[in-house]
Amino acid sequence: MADSWTIRDVLAWTAGHLAERGSDTARLDAEVLLAHALGTDRLHLYLDPDRPLSPDERDAYRELVRARGGGAPVAHLTGEREFWSLPFRITPDVLIPRPDTEVLVEQALACMTAEAGRAADLGTGSGCIAAALAHERPGWRVDATEMDPAAVAVARDNMQRLGLEQRVTVHEGEWLTPLPGARFELIVSNP
Numbered sequence: 001m002a003d004s005w006t007i008r009d010v011l012a013w014t015a016g017h018l019a020e021r022g023s024d025t026a027r028l029d030a031e032v033l034l035a036h037a038l039g040t041d042r043l044h045l046y047l048d049p050d051r052p053l054s055p056d057e058r059d060a061y062r063e064l065v066r067a068r069g070g071g072a073p074v075a076h077l078t079g080e081r082e083f084w085s086l087p088f089r090i091t092p093d094v095l096i097p098r099p100d101t102e103v104l105v106e107q108a109l110a111c112m113t114a115e116a117g118r119a120a121d122l123g124t125g126s127g128c129i130a131a132a133l134a135h136e137r138p139g140w141r142v143d144a145t146e147m148d149p150a151a152v153a154v155a156r157d158n159m160q161r162l163g164l165e166q167r168v169t170v171h172e173g174e175w176l177t178p179l180p181g182a183r184f185e186l187i188v189s190n191p
Helices: 007-020 026-038 042-047 055-069 074-078 101-111 128-136 149-161
Strands: 080-083 086-089 117-122 140-146 168-172 186-189
Touching (some): 007 026, 007 055, 026 042, 055 074, 074 080, 101 186, 117 128, 128 149, 128 168, 140 149, 149 168
Parallel strands (some): 117 140
Antiparallel strands (some): 080 086
């Protein structure tokens, strides 16, 4: 990259570079990684496209682009992924939430018509399904189970970051094992 490349320049170059390396979402990847490197959001990239990047910003971005070009998932590089319009911390210990999983949330919410109830999310991973359900149905309590201790830590952190730790309890254990005798109006899972 040239020494005085602007936001516009690096986005154009990076989109081409990532497309050549097989990314189906090269422009989006370039934007998300640049916003992350600059500590801003994607909108600000378009509000100031002619701003040159500092050497430190270019270095940080260059490392992200190299890793993405090598196949690293964007969510692992940024440590975050949006799901159901909520920001989730993502690590290699959990699967990256996929947009098609939002269909499961939509279907579950259609079943959650009562003002209050109890739901379970089995194999919660990052906790995205449990959090989305609790976010949309404040009167409901959600128990999430996960057998991997590292994933449990990520899910618990996500509940705390989203302010849902009082309504979503993350249990360590396989499927319903940590919830003996519990009764639920709804059980969901996306294993």
